[in-house]
Amino acid sequence: MVRSHARSPTKSATAGWIVENLSTAILLFDSKLRLQLVNSAGENLLSASVKKMTGQRVDQIFGNDALPKALQHALDTGQVVTEWDLEIVSASHLTQCVDCTLTPCGNGQGDANVLVEMSNSDGLRRILRDEAALGQQNVLRTLVKEMAHEIKNPLGGIRGAAQLLECELASPAHKEYTRLIVDEVDRLRKLMDRMLVPNAAPRMTGVNIHEVLEHVCSLLEAGTDPALTIIRDYDPSLPDLLADRDYLIQAFLNIAQNAAQAVSYQGTVSFRTRAQRQCTIGLKRYRLVIRIDIIDDGPGVPAEIAEDIFYPMISGRSNGTGLGLSIARSLIHGHGGQIIYSSKPGETVFSVWLPVENGT
Ligand SMILES: Nc1ncnc2c1ncn2[C@@H]1O[C@H](COP(=O)(O)OP(=O)(O)OP(=O)(O)O)[C@@H](O)[C@H]1O
Ligand SMILES: [Mg+2]
Numbered sequence: 162m163v164r165s166h167a168r169s170p171t172k173s174a175t176a177g178w179i180v181e182n183l184s185t186a187i188l189l190f191d192s193k194l195r196l197q198l199v200n201s202a203g204e205n206l207l208s209a210s211v212k213k214m215t216g217q218r219v220d221q222i223f224g225n226d227a228l229p230k231a232l233q234h235a236l237d238t239g240q241v242v243t244e245w246d247l248e249i250v251s252a253s254h255l256t257q258c259v260d261c262t263l264t265p266c267g268n269g270q271g272d273a274n275v276l277v278e279m280s281n282s283d284g285l286r287r288i289l290r291d292e293a294a295l296g297q298q299n300v301l302r303t304l305v306k307e308m309a310h311e312i313k314n315p316l317g318g319i320r321g322a323a324q325l326l327e328c329e330l331a332s333p334a335h336k337e338y339t340r341l342i343v344d345e346v347d348r349l350r351k352l353m354d355r356m357l358v359p360n361a362a363p364r365m366t367g368v369n370i371h372e373v374l375e376h377v378c379s380l381l382e383a384g385t386d387p388a389l390t391i392i393r394d395y396d397p398s399l400p401d402l403l404a405d406r407d408y409l410i411q412a413f414l415n416i417a418q419n420a421a422q423a424v425s426y427q428g429t430v431s432f433r434t435r436a437q438r439q440c441t442i443g444l445k446r447y448r449l450v451i452r453i454d455i456i457d458d459g460p461g462v463p464a465e466i467a468e469d470i471f472y473p474m475i476s477g478r479s480n481g482t483g484l485g486l487s488i489a490r491s492l493i494h495g496h497g498g499q500i501i502y503s504s505k506p507g508e509t510v511f512s513v514w515l516p517v518e519n520g521t
Contacts, residue, residue, distance in 0.1 A: 186259075186279040192272050194219045194232055206259070206281060207251045224250035224503065228261070228277075235263040235275050246282050250503050254454055254510045258282045292443065295494065298472055302491055305473045309356035312349070320346045355484050356473070363405035363495055370402060370409075370451055370515070371395050374432050377413045385426050392431040399436055399451055402515055404496050412492040415485035416455050416500075416511045422478065423459030423509060431456040440514060442499050447516040455511045462504040471500075 180187055186203035190196055196214050204211055207222065214222055219229045227247050235242040242263040250256050261279040320343055327339040378391050402409075420430045433454040440450040462470060463477040471490045476483030493500045498515040 184280070186277075188277040188279065190219060190232060190275045190277065192236065192274070194229065194236075196222060197274065203279070206257070206279060208253045208255055209251065222252060224252060224254060224508075225505070231261070231263055232275055232277070235265050236273060239265050239273075241265070254456070254503065254512065256501055256503050256512070291499075294471075298487065298490065302473055302487060305356050305487075309353040313353040313357070316346050316350050316353070320350075352482060355482065355488075363408055365403050365405055367401040368404040368406045368409060370399060370434060370453065371397075373406060373409045374413060374434070374453070376410055377417050378432070380410075380414055381417050381421055381430070385421065388427040389421055389424070390429040392429060394431060394433040396434050396436060399434055400449070400517055402451060402496075402517060404515065408492045408495065412489040412513070413453070413455070415489040416513070419485060420455055420457035420459070420509070420511070423457050423461075425459075428458045437514070440516075442497065442514055442516060445497070445516075447518070449517040451515045451517060453513045453515070455513075457509050458507050459509060461506045461509050462502070467504070470502075 180200050183200060184202055186206040187198070187200045188196060188203050189198040195216055195218055199207075199211050199214055204214075207214065209222070219232055220226070223229060225248070227244075228249050231242050231244050231247065243261070244263075245260050246258050247261060248256060248258055258281070259279045260282045261277055264276045264278075266274050266276055323339045323342040323346070327336050327343075330336050330339065374393075374395075378393075382389070382391065417430060417432075424430065431454070433456065435452045435454075437450045437452050438448065440447050442450065466475055466477050469475045470477075471486050472483075473487040474483040475487075490500050493513055493515070496515055498513060500511065500513045502509065502511045504510070
């Protein structure tokens with residue numbers, strides 16, 4: 162599969178063996194940006210086989226335009242391009258950060274090829290960035306919780322006083338005002354309750370992730386338009402997790418409700434589960450992790466809030482409170498997991514990783 166210009170067959174075979182066994186992913190694209198060659202490290206990085214990828218265009222292999230753009234730039238300028246911490250999305254929707262070098266080179270027949278060397282930069286840089294963002298979000302969540310607590314305290318008093326006042330009033334027109342106060346206090350109390358959850362310590366038991374997702378699907382389907390299509394793509398071999406079932410239901414419901422809202426309850430929401438081995442979450446390495454993708458075919462996350470949707474009170478919907486994702490994220494983190502998303506018009510994917518056992 163791997164060709165070299167070495168003189169003897171032995172040297173050629175050795176060169177092929179070396180490329181195959183490199184830990185760096187090697188990909189070779191032709192001038193039409195079609196993949197000609199990929200080594201084993203490339204297959205691993207992109208979670209796709211050489212058979213599937215060979216001959217595909219770069220935009221069929223990658224789910225975002227970061228690498229296609231860099232490739233086109235290298236081809237147009239004929240210059241070596243180096244990118245650090247480039248965020249790529251594989252066709253299986255896995256988002257990763259890579260360092261890569263793109264080297265334009267002739268193919269011996271007057272046409273240009275581009276050689277791409279790529280290695281995962283998942284390490285320290287991304288971990289530090291994620292940890293910093295998480296720290297900020299935690300501070301903000303604590304602030305929001307404390308604020309909600311302070312607002313909630315006097316609400317009981319205001320409600321009681323309005324009810325007493327209502328008893329004293331004779332005119333039905335005046336009673337309207339006190340009822341309005343009570344209704345608004347109730348609305349505010351519900352909002353504060355959402356801001357305060359989760360409060361209790363999680364109760365960890367053996368939980369089947371598909372049972373959790375099925376519960377979420379039934380809640381989503383209840384009372385919604387039958388035009389909403391739900392697709393299940395489950396890996397039935399997944400083991401149970403040690404988790405708080407109710408917290409997981411709440412987290413996945415928040416994500417799934419957003420997906421259903423994004424398609425106005427008339428498009429498609431898919432639930433996909435997969436096992437992932439040797440996965441790093443934060444600073445820990447896990448032997449086995451369950452990945453859950455919730456995918457919708459809506460218009461995508463609005464660009465102006467794309468960076469901030471996990472912060473509390475950030476919403477792109479006129480009637481949204483902006484709490485759903487910040488709650489989901491803190492519940493998933495409480496289970497040692499992580500949540501990220503990628504979004505483009507027609508395909509938004511929220512991916513949750515949950516470790517099956519303790520990491521190292
Ligand atoms: N699947 C999705 N597709 C498009 N946009 C999304 C999706 N999921 C989230 N968003 C955007 O992220 C915002 C924040 O979501 P979040 O769940 O935190 O709050 P919300 O849905 O606005 O309010 P609520 O507190 O009622 O959940 C949403 O308002 C929406 O603009
Ligand atoms: Mg929401």
